[in-house]
Amino acid sequence: EPQAEVLHWWTSGGEAKSVAVLQKEFADNGGTWTDMPVAGGGGDAAMTALRARVLSGNAPTAVQLKGPAIQEWYEEGVLADISAVAEAEGWADVLPASIAGHMKCDGNWCAAPVNVHRVDWIWANAEVLAANGIEMPNSWDEFNAAADKLAAAGITPLAHGGQAWQDATVFEAVALGILGADGFQKAFVDLDMETLKSDGMVAVFDQMRKMRGYVDDNFSGRDWNLATAMVMNGEAGFQIMGDWAKGEFLAAGKVPGDDFLCASVPGDGFLYNVDSFAMFDVKGDDKQAGQALLAELIVGKNFQEVFNLNKGSIPARVDVALDAFDSCAHLSAKDMTDSADNGSLLPSYAHGMALRGAQSGAITDVVTAHFNSDMSSAEAVQMLANAVQNSL
Amino acid sequence: MTDLVINPTQSRPWGKILLRALLFALLGLFALFYLMPLFVMVTTSLKSLEEIRTGSLIAFPREITFEAWRTAWSGACTGIQCEGLRPYFWNSVVLAIPAVLISTVVGALNGYVIAQWRFRGANLIFSLLLFGCFIPFQVVLLPMARMLGLMGLAGTIPGLIFVHVIYGIGFTTLFFRNYYVTIPQELVKAAKVDGAGFFRIFWSIFLPLSLPIIVVTVIWQFTQIWNDFLFGVSFSQAGTQPVTVALNNIVNSTTGVKEYNVDMAAAIIAALPTLLVYVVAGKYFIRGLTAGSVKG
Amino acid sequence: MAPILDIKNLYKNYGPVEILKDINVAIEPGDFLVLVGPSGCGKSTLLNCIAGLEPITDGTIHIGGRDMTHVSPKDRDIAMVFQSYALYPTMSVAKNITFGMKVRGVDAATQERKLQEVAGQLQIEQLLHRRPGQLSGGQRQRVAMGRALVRDPKLFLFDEPLSNLDAKLRVEMRTEIKKLHQNLGATMVYVTHDQIEAMTLATKIVVLKGGIVQQIGSPAEIYNRPANLFVADFMGSPAMNLIPARAKPNGTGTQIEISRDGEAPLVLTDTQAPDLPEDVILGLRPEDIAEAGFRAGESVQKAECLIEMVEPAGADTFVVSHLGGKQVTARLHAETSAQSGKTLPLAFDLSKVSYFAPESGDRLN
């Protein structure tokens, strides 16, 4: 009897429901699902637990992991090879190459993708924008102008929560806009020192300083969903946040296009954040059978559709019909295909897709330090370069 | 005992009354400061979600509802299971009780040996034990995980008990040792001459004397173990997670609607046993501190 | 008779510190040996060594003819009473007394019988169900004694059993212990630093100082012929007067000259003094200095002395004078007419005198 113990941090609301779908399918196929949720700190607590489990030789079957972390764990020699399933299911044909790349370890499949989140979204309250005669901005200058207008009207221009990862989310969106896809790639994927120290980076921090001015006083420690609620309620104009924010709008019965607007942040490119399950080495036939079944189901069309409808993201496989999805999702899917073609489909650094923990953490430290102080942009760039250097 | 402010023969009653009023005002003010978080938690847990969104935090509920408590106990979702805190609560109970008992007994025996059967090196061992109290627990997580794996206790409740006992011994030994050094050594001598052995002396003479310090130790250990999150999250697996981990799962979800009333109700439920212990045994706690462990 | 306790060449160190040095003591059955000495001289340590509660560094201990040097306390057939009584605080008096028997597996009927016997002897029948905390000092003392008596051991050890009692109770309990000793014919080793206790109880006294035996002897020997200045000063209350003096042999005996502040020196003549060096310390107990009219005899010498203070103490009156730079106390009758600030003729009974060498402190006569 297939068995699977799944470690994840999707513990509430839409996410939990989405996982429940998978569990049900797993059970329908005769498997026993053991749920091991560990919430908190954007997965920090779960990672603590994972490390302990692995070290004690008692790894869970599948773990919510993503990006380079998968490779990192692979290098520790604790991941399983699920190429058999992947080949039987023809994953290579249905997943975009850059996403598939994250799922492979030394050429073997070791993880199964669940979805694709777009990170560089900008969300807006349609009514507020209309009332102030503002269009969705196409450049950062336009954004600044719109924000100033909102501020003058007594509306908080940017809804934001002062948590390090949210600062980083805004930062990478700004960086993508100002540095361009190429520059982003160099800076946050290749960690090219030149780019990190360039004038472009100074400009990025300048813009961040502006963004800080658009945020209300109470932003510190605010959860992102509360920021979303501010946009929803018309207290704020914009929010820069991944597409999970859409789930909040939808949950509140808002309609995309009418009540709220979605657009990619100014600039070209697509920052993706792919959720996936890494498969760990487990002993015992039933556990291995469970692992194979789990992998098969995760990439299966049915789950990809149902899960992403719940979660607000788009399926990782490209052959899922999007009829049931909303307009924002359609836009996302189209942009993904396009940018995959022109090479601007980029991993999100803020969500751990581009860099290993030590480096992305080092960058975030600088970003959040800058955002929460009156450090100059030049200082910030210098610090950024040092921090990255130091973390290598 | 110490009887200072009210010096009975000093008259001037109005001055005295003024002083007393000031005293009570101060005491009351501090009581408010200490009660505020509890007040916020309790009132929030009794409000509906609607009222929380619209009203002020620091206000009495307009309408009291126990719905959030029911949900927190038996309906809240932690991941895909929606059984509330209940199963995890019992995990904590079966975990905390043996861990507290074992670490107390071991601490009592250790303290007894160190204080009353001094041998060369006993003080060194005591120092080593004591230093163990101060080690940051994050440091031991990884090697401990490895050890638990090697011992075959990974992810089990006995494993968690083991961890809590190991890192509790330092404090329990400290408490008992400081208590037992105040007992004259002649007692052991008398019993030795009477023909009693090591365990007999402990059982018949020292244990019956130890109630105050047992109370202090049990309260301390119970609070530590019940409230522990780090070990709980690291060394448990599905089915053995303690209540703090479940609470964290309820309270710390990063996505979805936040049900603050349920969060608060869950927080209070998770804290009830320790609160109860403090309220019921707090008196003995102070008494126990006076009885021995306070000594420098 | 073979000695019941025989300590030979006992040494005891705590780490590098020598606490007891070359102790040799032997006592016969029925003896009452008292160890006296100032605080910290090693009395308790010696007792603990005898009991086996402390290992000894060197030497041997025989009890009842058997070598017990390395035997554990419970097999030495001893019983011990402690200064703090060391009653088990959570047990009733009855349980305190029977605990040792219970541990040794004595059957309940015997326990009960012995308990009643001892309780009767000590008159604590009505206290048997109480806790030690509910007893007065004297009652506790009796219970502690009961715990020892019930064992019927070869040797009783007492570590300052009376020092926690107040003066009046101490006197009563002292008498009781004495009677107990006489009635039981038991052998006892008793530690105290109260020299009156030592004098009244002992058949044999060991005076310890700094872990070294100063003198062993009967109470009378120790009181009348102290072996050195330390013993002289330590035993007896008020203490023996120890007066610096100069000895000058003359025809009939030795002339003893004692300086006085602003007065002519006091000169006494001792006809029986041995050869003395020039500087000596003269020792005379307060009761051997009397009012001139009350003591007579060949060896009694009289002199006028200035009285500094008069201390009536019920049955006696003590007066203090100043001789040889020292305060000298004399014990007079309660009806004395001595007045402070006046002179009084005092009689010095030189038949009781002790002489000591000022440097070594050793006895000279």
Next chain:
Amino acid sequence: MAPILDIKNLYKNYGPVEILKDINVAIEPGDFLVLVGPSGCGKSTLLNCIAGLEPITDGTIHIGGRDMTHVSPKDRDIAMVFQSYALYPTMSVAKNITFGMKVRGVDAATQERKLQEVAGQLQIEQLLHRRPGQLSGGQRQRVAMGRALVRDPKLFLFDEPLSNLDAKLRVEMRTEIKKLHQNLGATMVYVTHDQIEAMTLATKIVVLKGGIVQQIGSPAEIYNRPANLFVADFMGSPAMNLIPARAKPNGTGTQIEISRDGEAPLVLTDTQAPDLPEDVILGLRPEDIAEAGFRAGESVQKAECLIEMVEPAGADTFVVSHLGGKQVTARLHAETSAQSGKTLPLAFDLSKVSYFAPESGDRLN
């Protein structure tokens, strides 16, 4: 002279419990008043009331002629020395002594001068920089005294200041307090439950029992003419022999008959006895029973007695006999030939006898 301390009709309750009942005491300047009584009789409570540390339930306290009943301790112009010395543990000896002056704002030069004066008087100059924890018991006692002396108060209060010292030191300190009193001419109230202390120090003694005054008088009065059985038994060590007897007036005086176990009763004839009821308790101190050869006089009556126990105690030897169902102690010379188990002719000095009524315990003569 007006009394310096005058306590009138003082009552003190703790809640419903009456601790002190109708206390009336007055003393003159220069008096040394000693409060004695068994533990728990209310001595400390009375002292605390005088000091103002406890409010009183009823009555008045005048100090130096002023009504101080409701005045706070610091304004009563008293100084107090406690049993535990109550030195401020974190201050040096010098600070302990000067702290009170400092708080009162006395200038530094005066503080220093007084400190040196007192330190010289008590010979603690070389201890001034030490902490109390580094002092021996006797030294602490002196410092506590210094703290009181420096105040130069109207009244010194002492609460068992010597009871924490060992026997030898106690005797020394007693003498020192006595000297201090004589030199300063200060007025002192002194609590103890040691009757020897009471006898040697006091100019006036108050015997308390259960919060009620039993007798007030000079040491000699209290010793020689105790007002009741309690005082008779309490004062003096060894205690007064209290022997049940039957009184039969005959021609020349009164015949006192004392029963003896298995022997003919002992009959004494008191020529000066007043009218006595038939059943009396006869009280005679140990020193008033002597060996027949050593005491003579009109009022001395002799009788052979069986000696049960002999207790040599250095200067004296105590022997115990059995009379009237009681143990009777006699104080003999150290050189006595008394042997336990043998009879000895004893002399009873009836000029010193006290008679008490068995029921009320009151003195009859």
Next chain:
Amino acid sequence: MTEWLERHIPKMVLAPSFIAILVFVYGFIAWTAWVSLTRSKLLPKYEIKGFIQYDRLFDSPRWDTAMGNLFIFGTLFIVTSMVLGLLLAILLDQKVRTEGVLRTIYLYPMALSMIVTGTAWKWIMNPGLGIENMVRGWGFENFSFDWVINPDRAIYAVVIAGVWQASGFVMALFLAGLRSVDGEIIKAAQVDGIPSYRIYSAIIIPSMAPIFLSAFIVLAHLAIKSFDLVIALTGGGPGYATDLPATYMYAMAFSRGDIGQAASSAMVMMAVVFAIIVPYLYSELRVKKHD
């Protein structure tokens, strides 16, 4: 044989604890020391690479902040808790009839885990929701209490919550201490004419030095281990303004996958602990021999 057994039972009873501590504390410290010399990332590796992790640590501005915060937090937390605890103990010592209830109120925070109360404090100190909002609601428009969200002040907000939790326990310690002061000393001081406040300040409080030491040790231990408090209240933010060494170490080990770095920070923390605990142990064991 039984003689031997009897003599060695005490040692045998202590042995399991001793071995456990040797392995599970000192063994692990040694392990950490070893790992701190490697380039371990996600999981420990055992190839020694020298002191590179320490170089990185001391180069890291975040670590500087964390150590700086530990100093600020530690000092303020310990001092404030002690002062408040002492004040409360003295106030409670005035024969207050409601002492039992008040004591429980002051003491109960010790029973709660910070995970539980952190949220409540987060709300109370949040300017938009809590006190600031409330006071402004009363009409004081200029009232401001925004410490949690002000990077320069956030660490003080952590201090408030920390003091709230620990001061009750300190109060209990001091109360126990006050209760064991010899009553005669106080009487002596009263007769000596010393006013109440001077009796406390000059006599009672100085004589409680051992209790200050105990309280200091408990508080220092809490300060160094403070982790839940920061995580629950500020998550280390704003930015990393409220990072402490414990959170730094945790972040490195578990979210950054930089175990080598975490180990080196742990070693530095341990050095700090050592510097505090060794003098304490010394005094503790020496004093005991004294009496």
